[in-house]
Amino acid sequence: MVQHLGLAAGNAEKIRVLAADSTRMSGQLLAESLAQDRQFDASWAEPKSSSILESVAQKKPHVLLLSSTLEGAPAVGFDVTRRVRAAHPETRTVLLVDTPNASTVVEAFRAGAQGIFSRNESAKTLARCICCVHQGQVWANSEELRHVLDALRASQPMKMFDAHAEALLSKREQEVVRCVAEGLSNREIASRLKLTEHTVKNYLFRIFDKLGVSSRVEVVLYVFRMRKDPVDPPEIDSPQGRDPRPTLVKSPAKSTGRMAPTPVDSIRDVARRSRLQGD
Numbered sequence: 001m002v003q004h005l006g007l008a009a010g011n012a013e014k015i016r017v018l019a020a021d022s023t024r025m026s027g028q029l030l031a032e033s034l035a036q037d038r039q040f041d042a043s044w045a046e047p048k049s050s051s052i053l054e055s056v057a058q059k060k061p062h063v064l065l066l067s068s069t070l071e072g073a074p075a076v077g078f079d080v081t082r083r084v085r086a087a088h089p090e091t092r093t094v095l096l097v098d099t100p101n102a103s104t105v106v107e108a109f110r111a112g113a114q115g116i117f118s119r120n121e122s123a124k125t126l127a128r129c130i131c132c133v134h135q136g137q138v139w140a141n142s143e144e145l146r147h148v149l150d151a152l153r154a155s156q157p158m159k160m161f162d163a164h165a166e167a168l169l170s171k172r173e174q175e176v177v178r179c180v181a182e183g184l185s186n187r188e189i190a191s192r193l194k195l196t197e198h199t200v201k202n203y204l205f206r207i208f209d210k211l212g213v214s215s216r217v218e219v220v221l222y223v224f225r226m227r228k229d230p231v232d233p234p235e236i237d238s239p240q241g242r243d244p245r246p247t248l249v250k251s252p253a254k255s256t257g258r259m260a261p262t263p264v265d266s267i268r269d270v271a272r273r274s275r276l277q278g279d
Helices: 024-035 049-059 076-087 102-111 123-134 142-154 171-181 186-193 197-211 216-226 267-277
Strands: 015-020 040-044 063-067 092-097 115-118
Touching (some): 015 024, 015 123, 024 040, 063 123, 076 092, 076 102, 092 102, 115 123, 142 216, 171 186, 171 197, 186 197
Parallel strands (some): 015 063, 063 092
């Protein structure tokens, strides 16, 4: 039986999720829909930059579901993502979009998002997305990954050596980068390298500064550029078989595109029905 990737009920604390959609009603409906899943502690915020930042500071969510469009402007969500990442790096952001076109996908990850999610996908897929992002992975399908890689190829080459031709990263920093590329969370990196989480965060800040990047996604892309041969992505069970959504850890050898349509309602439909039933 296929189950959500996440915390078992009663085995650990629930995943705190804050929903901030483009309208107050849609954000509230989304939170109510997620609250029906026992692994989530879901709440919602007013669709205004100041309200969202205040809610993040007060509720300290593990995952923020944030509309890319806020206050009638398509770029406000990206700015809020940057501000959340700067002030609350422990909160991981998933941007909700209508159409994940190339410019939207690239800007989302540049802003520091840990995932991008189309509103037309199912509530079950959203739950899996939240759990993966909470575990420190990155949520993007193969097409979205191609957008990011195309943007990387079109950009300036990433610095790998300093003016004296010395490697920018120390041996320990390279070990941290490899762990990030495997999709490990800060806690898992600390356990593997026998460090504290605080030390891991300090390493990441230094790595970001040395490489001239601003997010874990760009660190993974650094690894992509260093590698010559792509390898198969990790498999995740799903009702359709292999889940085509990689975690940006390994480059997909064969791309099947976005997950095939299923008879599962979209998150819009589930949230709307939840509201009508008064759950």
